[in-house]
Amino acid sequence: MSRYPEGVDVAIVGSGPTGAAYARILSEEAPDAVIALFEVGPTVSNPPGAHVKNIEDPALRAQAQERSEGPGAGSATVNSPGAVKSGERRARPGTYLLADGYQLAGEDGLPVAAFSSNVGGMAAHWTGACPRPGGSERISFLPDLDELLDEGDRLLGVTTNAFDQAPFTALVRERLAAAVDDGRDGAARVQRMPLAVHRREDGRLVWSGSDVVFGDVVRENPNFTLFDESLVVRVLIEDDRAVGVAVRDLRTGAEHEVRARVVVVAADALRTPQVLWASGIRPAALGRFLNDQAQVVYAARLRDVEPPPEDQVAASGALSEQSGVSWVPFTDDLPFHGQIMQLDASPVPLAEDDPVIPGSIVGLGLFCAKDLQWEDRVEFVDDERDSYGMPAMRLHYTLTPVDHAVLDRARAEIVELAHAVGEPIGDRPFTMPLGASLHYQGTTRMGQADDGRSVCDPDSQVWNVPGLFVAGNGVIPTATACNPTLTSVALAVRGARRIARDLAAYPAPVAERA
Known part of the structure; x- marks a missing residue:
């Protein structure tokens, strides 16, 4: 029997701070909504999503980091001793590097583009820095940006x-x-x-990790369930709208469909566009304006x-x-x-x-801050697969x-x-x-209008795909130099409020209608 439900109100892909923010705001503002959150990696801490730095035992901390390194665990590029040296490809503890496709001929590439695969995502390993954007870093078409940043501070526990x-x-x-x-x-x-x-x-x-963002309101929400070791391979699309997700249980290898009123893809700035691409959702700006710091x-x-x-x-x-x-x-x-x-x-x-x-x-x-370029992008190769069986990535940078x-x-x-x-x-x-900052942005960027140069609207809903929202650093449309997590959580708050407000307007999943 499947461990997954047949239908939910909201399916969230990814348990990093923005996926957690959607779960938190929905639990506060739409407490009757049934929420399922899917994470490709394992649970490595107690409570789930906690920062590994809070694990006092060094051996247990190292074990949690290794379990976060997904297909890169044990690689020579992970946890090498000594100081960083020029030209060296090395991942930080708890992360793993993109195996190939990170630097193409004649380009600079992102040689140390990295990921983490664990409940809590990169927030289990980050430095916790939450500066606010200033000057041209700010998103000028969001009049409520400061209030959203205040909410981000609340969810992340910023001091x-x-x-x-x-x-x-x-x-x-x-x-x-x-x-x-x-x-x-x-x-x-x-x-x-x-x-x-x-x-x-x-x-x-x-x-703070995602555990702080979840808070007790999510952990005590009987309508919320977190499924780890669960790879969402595509968003289900019917009549040009999102109606659920196809998820592969990495414990058994079996694939299941979970219907939903709304889908939120909050993987990261490289894997979120990958999921959309694999789903046949391919707006012109998808993966474009890739930027690192x-x-x-x-x-x-x-x-x-x-x-x-x-x-x-x-x-x-x-x-x-x-x-x-x-x-x-x-x-x-x-x-x-x-x-x-x-x-x-x-x-x-x-x-x-x-x-x-x-x-x-x-x-x-x-x-x-990066000089933003349309040609800086992540592209996907349908006839090549990565270690999870998803379309392979190629980074142009x-x-x-x-x-x-x-x-x-x-x-x-x-x-x-x-x-x-x-x-x-x-x-x-x-x-x-390049890639060492882990602050990849822009690949599912927000826009004020559907002009072909953005992927989602100011509420993070993908243009022309009702019921599909994106989240994470990839949504940030500006060139930033400051750590982006606070900004991406603030944008997630805006999207989650939109879902909470309009949830009843989205068609009920098939399982509910039946």
């Missing part, structure tokens, strides 16, 4: 004061501000990084500070709270976003020839002269920031391989 007690936090921020703030307005000055993190009563930090990194040792007492150093894999996380916001004049954090908090190893005294060495990262100029400016800027903070480590900053 700005988690590291106020860390001894070097204020020092790092003051040194950065002295180098950056002149001429900037208040919102663009150096400040605390908004983080999806809270503190337990015992003082330990808890990092080129990333320049450097490290510096703080001047004139004493190392923390040994009893203040956190256990392996956890965070030693010494210098926290600071934010240098994006501006249109300086089109990159700065994230400055102590090195042992960074997911990217930067220095291996220098012992890391927790908190005394800070990692600096500048993320660059090239840096423009504008992109190279921005990268040159970022390299110069990060050197100035490193000198402002302390003593730079190494002769020069390092440009990460």
Whole structure:
């Protein structure tokens, strides 16, 4: 017998923060709606969707990360020791790389394009940074954007004061501000990084994953069910509207149809367009305007500070709270976003020839906004299959002269920031391989009108396919340098409210009508 229902009101594909946001808003605003959420990967934490950094036992944490690495688990490109080196293809723990098709002849490609396959998606492995977009990063045709971002903060549990007690936090921020703030307005000055993190009563930090977005309202919703190890192979389309999903049970290999009033595809910016393509839903803009954030990194040792007492150093894999996380916001004049954090908090190893005294060495990262191009895209090959049996991906991606100029400016800027903070480590900053940010966007982009250059409307419903919504970073239509998760969750809130408001207007699934 199938473990899946015959029909539901809403079928959600993907359990990352945006899929979780749809489940949360629908549970709050349409509590009678029957919701099924399908995730290709396994459950690796308790509660489901929790950040693996919250797993205190290092061996159990490593096991959860390995189980998130899907077909890449055990690959030489995953979890290699030592600092990142030029030209090296390496995935972060909990992720795996696109095996081929990541760089085509004559193009830059995305050599380290990566995925995770687990309940919670990439939110089980992220840094939790939730800055707000500014300037041209903002979506100008959404008048309610700020209110939606407020809702995103609520769902993700965003705070700005988690590291106020860390001894070097204020020092790092003051040194950065002295180098950056002149001429900037208040919102663009150096400040605390908004983080999806809270503190337990015992003082330990808890990092938000999809579990926080779900919240008790979803976990206690009798009409909500999460199905892990379940690959949605296509959206069912009848009379040009979405009527459900075809899902393959990865435990048995059997395929089943689940009918639905509404389908939300919230896989990620590469796999969401893949599902639409496999379903025969192929608008001109599908997969187009693919963009990543080129990333320049450097490290510096703080001047004139004493190392923390040994009893203040956190256990392996956890965070030693010494210098926290600071934010240098994006501006249109300086089109990159700065994230400055102590090195042992960074997911990217930067220095291996220098012992890391927790908190005394800070990692600096500048993320660059992409010069958006129609030709930058993910395309799919119907007669080739990936490890899940889905149409194979080919990534077309090239840096423009504008992109190279921005990268040159970022390299110069990060050197100035490193000198402002302390003593730079190494002769020069390092440009990460393209794809390293994991912030892929644009492939199912939102538009104000169906002009052939967008995939969905301002409520995230796919143009000309009633009942089909898309979610995730791929929906963001602007070139951003800031971490995109807060923005994509905000857009998911808007889409979920539309479904909650109009759910009765969508035809009931066949199973209900019968």
